[in-house]
Amino acid sequence: MINSIIKGDERAFRTFVDKYTVLVFRVIVSFGIRREEAEDLSQEVFIDVYNNVKKFRRESEISTWLYRIAINKSINFIRKTKQSAWTKKNCEDISDVDKNVQVESCEAKFVSEEQRVILYNSINRLSKNQRIAFTLNKLDELSYKEIAEIMNISVSSVESLMHRAKKNLQKSLLNFFK
């Protein structure tokens, strides 16, 4: 597939996009980025792939490469905007977006959004690597081995990051419910 994309085969690129759209989109959303912005960012990921596919060295899986680009884009986006989407300020916008997707009562939706705000506020207090490891493991459900490949670190380093991330998150959440 990669060879066909390099040759400029649009059908191959379409198949590639169809295969990985949801994966890329969910990774970006899992970092607390709003759906609309996540769609733009995910498209940027595929545009990067389209423009730089010749530079892909095939040392890792294509999905690993996609994860890396998606994570970098998400982290940069959060850094630029100084906050993730799940803040109280943006709650109303999010509920508008979710309106079409989820069928929940208004009250339940408000409660779940409040909980997402608490969760992402706590996750965003973690260090960059802890946040990436925790998000990929607990929210995207990737194994430690997969995370190690994506982050280009050893499995034991991922274990250590996860241990610290859980401790810090627990502390942060317990402080909130004190």
Place this chain on the structure above:
Amino acid sequence: MICKNFKNNILNYYYGECEPDTAKEMQEHMAKCKDCALLFQQLSLVLGSASFIKEAAPKTFYYTRLSAKINNQKPGSIYTRMVARLAQPLVAACLAAIGIFIGVKIAGSLSDNYFVETKSNQSEVAEMQLADEYFPKSGDEELIETYYLNDK
């Protein structure tokens, strides 16, 4: 198990990563302690709120929008990059030149003012000296009374 130990293991217990014995103790503790049971319930709701990610998907016609974006960037991409690469140093150089020009202008006007001020100060001093020579200072002038006394 005491509440402190319960709280120390609460996240691992939620994710099912506790030792079986610890998990059993946690359950027993929750049966006894209402506060800890409530805390676990609240924490479960917060951590479980991320489950929406599993359902997240982009809107329909995703590829159509993506290919439109790619086509839009295609013709202009090299041109835009070239312009950006050339324009950035040019703009920076122009700004620096403008900055230097303004700096020189300001410095020039300040030194002119200083020169004019010093020049005018010098002329004022000269005028004062002339005036001093013409009008004798208070110490030099002879008292009128003394003049009259001497005259007598």
